[in-house]
Amino acid sequence: MSTFENLVERKGNLFIISIFAAIGMMLLPVILPNLFHGFHMAHISLHIAGLALAIFLTISTLYAYVKIRTKRLATATIAFSMFIGAEIFSIIEVAWPYTFYLDRITMSEISHMLIIGMLGIFSIGVFKRD
Numbered sequence: 534m535s536t537f538e539n540l541v542e543r544k545g546n547l548f549i550i551s552i553f554a555a556i557g558m559m560l561l562p563v564i565l566p567n568l569f570h571g572f573h574m575a576h577i578s579l580h581i582a583g584l585a586l587a588i589f590l591t592i593s594t595l596y597a598y599v600k601i602r603t604k605r606l607a608t609a610t611i612a613f614s615m616f617i618g619a620e621i622f623s624i625i626e627v628a629w630p631y632t633f634y635l636d637r638i639t640m641s642e643i644s645h646m647l648i649i650g651m652l653g654i655f656s657i658g659v660f661k662r663d
Contacts, residue, residue: 541596548589555585563628577627584620587613608658612651619647 540546556564559581567574591613598606625633626640633640 538596541592544593547592551589551592552585555581555588559584559624563624567628573627577624580620580624580627584617584624587616587620591617604661605658608654608661612654612658615647615651615654619644619651622647 540550559577563577563581564574567577591610594606594610594613598610622640622644626644635643
């Protein structure tokens with residue numbers, strides 16, 4: 534068994550690594566500039582925790598899909614990866630409000646669209662037969 538497979542099989546280790554990965558990716562651009570901003574940092578921390586969970590769930594379902602190869606696991610993997618995108622857009626909106634827009638669409642609206650898409654893909658996975 535390879536090191537990656539051994540890591541993914543032990544969900545606790547994978548969860549801890551996904552937490553450190555999310556914190557590590559967000560440390561310089563998001564965490565350090567907002568470290569002493571009180572409740573604002575708590576809001577950012579919630580989104581970083583959501584990002585860590587999304588990373589963990591995406592890797593877990595992707596590994597399960599590679600082993601089992603069912604359509605439901607494929608849709609779950611796609612849905613969790615959309616959750617990663619939604620959390621990234623949420624972090625951008627929280628860390629740099631009123632800075633990035635796509636014409637008239639805000640980052641918050643894009644995040645909400647991705648979450649609705651994620652729920653739609655989950656519902657397709659629930660009602661789809663393998």
